[in-house]
Amino acid sequence: MWTWFYKLASPPYVYGVAAALIPWLLGGAALAMVYGLIAGLAIAPPDYQQGEAYRMIYVHVPSAVLSLTIYTVMAAASAVALIWRIKVGHAVSAAAAPIGASFTLLALVTGSLWGRPMWGTYWAWDPRLTSELILLFLYVGVMSLRSAFEDPSRGDRAAALLATVGVVNVPIVHFSVVWWNSLHQGATIVRLGAPKMPGSMLWPLLSMWLGFMLFFAAVLCIRLQGEVLNRERQSTWVREAVKS
Amino acid sequence: MNMAVDGLGVEKVHVWRGDRHVLQGVSLTLRPRELLHVSGPNGSGKTTLLRVVCGLLRPEQGRVSWLGQSISSVRAEYQAALAYASHEPALKGDLTALENLRFAVGLKRRVSAGELRASLERTGVAACADLPARVLSAGQRRRVAMARVLAMSASLWLLDEPFTNLDAAGTNLVSGLLQSHVEQGGAALVVAHHDLKIAVAMRRLELGP
Amino acid sequence: MSVGALEAFALVVRRELCLSFRRPDQLLQPLVFFLIVTTLFPLGLSLQLSLLRDMAPGVLWVAALLSSLLSLDSLFKSDADDGTLEQLALCGQGLTVIVVAKTFAHWLVTGAALVLASPVVGTALGIPGSAFPTMMLSLGLGTLTLSWLGAIGAGLTVGLKRGNVLLSLIVLPLAMPLLIFGAGATDRAISGTPAAGALYFLAALCVFTCTLAPFAATVALRITLE
Numbered sequence: 245m246w247t248w249f250y251k252l253a254s255p256p257y258v259y260g261v262a263a264a265l266i267p268w269l270l271g272g273a274a275l276a277m278v279y280g281l282i283a284g285l286a287i288a289p290p291d292y293q294q295g296e297a298y299r300m301i302y303v304h305v306p307s308a309v310l311s312l313t314i315y316t317v318m319a320a321a322s323a324v325a326l327i328w329r330i331k332v333g334h335a336v337s338a339a340a341a342p343i344g345a346s347f348t349l350l351a352l353v354t355g356s357l358w359g360r361p362m363w364g365t366y367w368a369w370d371p372r373l374t375s376e377l378i379l380l381f382l383y384v385g386v387m388s389l390r391s392a393f394e395d396p397s398r399g400d401r402a403a404a405l406l407a408t409v410g411v412v413n414v415p416i417v418h419f420s421v422v423w424w425n426s427l428h429q430g431a432t433i434v435r436l437g438a439p440k441m442p443g444s445m446l447w448p449l450l451s452m453w454l455g456f457m458l459f460f461a462a463v464l465c466i467r468l469q470g471e472v473l474n475r476e477r478q479s480t481w482v483r484e485a486v487k488s
Numbered sequence: 489m490n491m492a493v494d495g496l497g498v499e500k501v502h503v504w505r506g507d508r509h510v511l512q513g514v515s516l517t518l519r520p521r522e523l524l525h526v527s528g529p530n531g532s533g534k535t536t537l538l539r540v541v542c543g544l545l546r547p548e549q550g551r552v553s554w555l556g557q558s559i560s561s562v563r564a565e566y567q568a569a570l571a572y573a574s575h576e577p578a579l580k581g582d583l584t585a586l587e588n589l590r591f592a593v594g595l596k597r598r599v600s601a602g603e604l605r606a607s608l609e610r611t612g613v614a615a616c617a618d619l620p621a622r623v624l625s626a627g628q629r630r631r632v633a634m635a636r637v638l639a640m641s642a643s644l645w646l647l648d649e650p651f652t653n654l655d656a657a658g659t660n661l662v663s664g665l666l667q668s669h670v671e672q673g674g675a676a677l678v679v680a681h682h683d684l685k686i687a688v689a690m691r692r693l694e695l696g697p
Numbered sequence: 698m699s700v701g702a703l704e705a706f707a708l709v710v711r712r713e714l715c716l717s718f719r720r721p722d723q724l725l726q727p728l729v730f731f732l733i734v735t736t737l738f739p740l741g742l743s744l745q746l747s748l749l750r751d752m753a754p755g756v757l758w759v760a761a762l763l764s765s766l767l768s769l770d771s772l773f774k775s776d777a778d779d780g781t782l783e784q785l786a787l788c789g790q791g792l793t794v795i796v797v798a799k800t801f802a803h804w805l806v807t808g809a810a811l812v813l814a815s816p817v818v819g820t821a822l823g824i825p826g827s828a829f830p831t832m833m834l835s836l837g838l839g840t841l842t843l844s845w846l847g848a849i850g851a852g853l854t855v856g857l858k859r860g861n862v863l864l865s866l867i868v869l870p871l872a873m874p875l876l877i878f879g880a881g882a883t884d885r886a887i888s889g890t891p892a893a894g895a896l897y898f899l900a901a902l903c904v905f906t907c908t909l910a911p912f913a914a915t916v917a918l919r920i921t922l923e
Contacts, residue, residue, distance in 0.1 A: 381870035392857050395506055401920045402853045409913050478507055542787060545923045567789035578780030582719040591712040595705050595788035
């Protein structure tokens with residue numbers, strides 16, 4: 245049974261699966277984002293309290309959710325690679341890190357632009373913003389650590405440990421609005437009971453969320469192919485794949 | 489099957505350092521009363537092999553076994569039975585020779601200052617016992633490191649270039665210590681790039697590119 | 698006759714303390730740095746004690762954080778450089794005992810020293826004496842947690858060129874919650890409101906870190922030793 249699992253994690257298999265998935269993921273992402281943007285920016289009505297400015301939600305919320313999701317994916321892949329010595333895990337972690345950092349930066353920037361009309365300031369040192377900023381620093385730390393080693397396999401394992409240790413920040417970011425008095429809005433969608441948003445606003449948001457997820461998966465597959473090829477460049481299957 | 493149930497067994501060990509395939513399926517056995525001389529040109533992986541045998545480096549493929557069991561499952565017992573001397577003498581410059589020994593050997597077994605001084609005596613550096621290691625010459629430091637190996641009372645000696653920086657007298661001394669260790673039932677794996685002149689049954693493992 | 702874990706722990710702590718006290722200049726450096734950094738803030742911001750008092754908790758804590766980080770780089774570096782780290786890794790006690798002993802000894806020599814020096818610095822920043830117990834307790838818990846976070850970072854970066862910069866980059870984001878609660882506790886003590894909540898949180902962080910960090914630091918060192 246474990247041989248099946250290890251086959252799943254073998255580099256040529258992963259490379260092939262990634263290659264096959266990319267067009268579907270990109271297509272799905274494009275569809276979801278087109279619908280989400282049109283429905284969200286043009287069709288959904290303006291908010292009672294915030295007016296048109298609330299539309300930043302369609303980019304800000306999905307990117308923030310993704311920043312956390314990607315870190316979790318990265319930490320999980322790292323943990324798998326460290327514990328069971330499955331090297332593809334390191335490739336996934338290395339592929340995901342810059343994407344996660346970009347989404348974190350996007351969340352911070354869009355949040356800052358949204359904060360200006362909402363709270364009157366581009367930045368506030370409140371728990372959620374601060375912990376999201378810490379998340380960005382963690383991403384940067386993981387990427388820097390990986391590249392600081394001359395021996396790439398040591399760099400992978402060191403970065404994997406750091407990614408796993410840093411995962412404690414993810415629940416802190418998520419629950420910061422619950423645990424502390426925060427300027428930031430509380431949970432609107434993922435909560436017990438019905439979501440607090442009307443359907444015309446909710447569906448485009450969910451669609452953007454799905455679109456961003458599919459986009460992340462697509463970019464991950466593209467980067468993963470590169471990472472796998474780089475790490476396995478000495479092996480025969482890579483030489484043959486490159487020749488053809 | 490390459491399992492030495494009464495000693496050390498290394499089976500088809502592969503190690504990569506970046507892109508270099510440093511150890512390509514190396515196997516060996518080492519039983520009590522045996523001395524294995526590992527030699528080879530620079531970069532052939534001698535030190536890497538020694539570190540794999542110690543358990544400091546996990547090989548990508550292959551396994552190392554002690555008394556028939558994988559060393560990762562009997563880590564504490566294996567480490568208690570071995571004494572490792574690396575290429576550097578591994579002494580803290582600010583501690584005296586005696587203190588260096590005490591803090592190293594004292595973690596393995598309870599040992600008195602008298603025993604440690606006796607070990608230093610056997611390697612000819614008894615006079616250096618209370619001097620900080622940083623004032624000792626390279627040859628004296630090598631002798632202190634050898635005294636540490638002696639004081640550990642280990643059955644398996646893993647030595648990396650133990651003759652470095654030693655004069656003729658020192659070389660004879662270490663050869664003599666190895667000989668008596670093997671004669672008394674111990675095993676030794678010695679990495680040395682030159683020939684060894686020791687009067688025991690010696691096997692040789694030549695590592696090559 | 699084999700050596701028990703507690704005996705080994707005590708022996709390694711003695712070794713570390715022995716080594717530290719033989720280099721008294723290196724021993725005092727973090728403390729001096731602490732004093733210098735805290736001096737920078739009044740010089741740069743305001744010379745009036747009443748105004749400084751508001752900023753004092755933060756200044757104290759940032760200075761303590763930076764001084765601790767300065768010395769964390771050397772936690773494993775010296776042993777890794779001269780090869781004694783391998784000897785420790787092969788002593789049969791398991792690397793975790795060694796790591797716990799080294800980190801504890803390091804805290805005794807840096808963190809504990811900072812805690813003892815904090816009343817002096819606190820007075821210079823205008824912190825009232827009534828706040829000292831809370832301040833020292835929070836600093837004690839905080840520096841202990843920081844030593845552990847630093848042990849993970851030091852284990853990962855030992856042997857890297859410019860490892861100390863990377864060490865700070867890794868440890869500081871993880872240490873930010875410490876800063877928030879530690880400074881918060883001291884702040885409350887100064888203004889007279891109960892600081893128990895912040896102190897409990899700090900203690901929880903400390904316990905959480907002290908329980909899990911040894912294993913993470915051990916893994917980090919094993920990665921480095923390979």
